[in-house]
Amino acid sequence: MLRSIKDLHGCTVSAIDGDIGTVDQVYFDDEAWAVRYLVVKTGHWLNERRVLISPYSIKHTDPGSNVVHLSLTQQAVKDSPGIDTHRPVSRQNEVECLRHYNYPAYWGGPNLWGMGAYPRFDPADVAPDPAPVPPQIGPQAVRSPDDVHLRSTDEVTGYRLDAVDGGIGHVSGFIYDDEAWAIRYLCIDTRSLLHGGKEILLAAHWIAGVDWLAKTVTTELTRDSIRRSPVYDDSVPIHRSYEVALHEFYGKQGYWSQAGPASLSEYVQSTAT
Known part of the structure; x- marks a missing residue:
């Protein structure tokens, strides 16, 4: 279904065990033209922190009720790396975020999401903690700080x-x-x-x-x-x-x-x- 990015702004983001906040911004990749992250404003429960949520974590969105449903727990979000939304997201920021959730890298493959056309992720395929670093995520995958391709749709x-x-x-x-x-x-x-x-x-x-x-x-x-x-x-x-x-x-x-x-x-x- 085709939808406007504007529809995401202000949507409630719901983890498995409760709400975590609302969508504040949307970061996209200007090379592949893909939505890579939602920036979620967590509110009082995390001292107004903003966190990155990948489409890998999204089970489904509900346009009727303006809710984005995640396959994450509140604790997983609480333990995730922090970001500075006043600066562009670097590849190092992404590496830390993907490592935390043990998600595969979307870069380096032939398709929009690495080896797949969709951000499909099966937790059953993930090894128990401590999880290995996903393939293609490592020092060789970190771009120069000047080589930034993630930007906010608000900015553009x-x-x-x-x-x-x-x-x-x-x-x-x-x-x-x-x-x-x-x-x-x-x-x-x-x-x-x-x-x-x-x-x-x-x-x-x-x-x-x-x-x-x-x-x-x-x-x-x-x-x-x-x-x-x-x-x-x-x-x-x-x-x-x-x-x-x-x-x-x-x-x-x-x-x-x-x-x-x-x-x-x-x-x-x-x-x-």
Whole structure:
């Protein structure tokens, strides 16, 4: 299901044995365009600490009741490494977090989540404590502090969108797939730069790059094509028919037509056979 990142903000995050706080921010990977962590504000029970929660820990989300359900206990969250939300998340921060929960690294593999297309994690596959360091997590996996690719969606909201022939609008939101935890689209508001402008969607893989210093997002599409793009109405759920029309308008292939299972249920079935 495609949902807006805005829907996650303020959601209650519930562990197996009780609530742990609310979603404060969402960190995404600007290389693979995936949601890598929820930043959870824990409130009084952990002295207002903020903790990283990976989609590996998420059992399911409940849009109707605005609750994110975890497969973790409150104690596991309490013992997790702290983070400084005023600074970008480094690979070392990630290593410490993944080590704590004994989760596999998502980097180094051919797919969005390492060896898999989804953040599927089976605790039965984990050895008893003390757990070994997961494969690919070690000193060789730690990037330079300057090589940062995790950013908050809050930070990028408002960035200018530059087409090949000039500015065309700004980022107003993000649309993600709540099975793969992939960011599928950026919401672009063109009304500030175009007379009679509108809000449209651009697929994440149509984004050529993000310039953190200039606070811009670039695409190889033209201003005119974006101006004529199908309008996006955030009050209406995004159906596949709209996605097909959007991709056909730009002459692009849809992410759903790539090789591999099209849904989490198909992925689970394929790994069980």
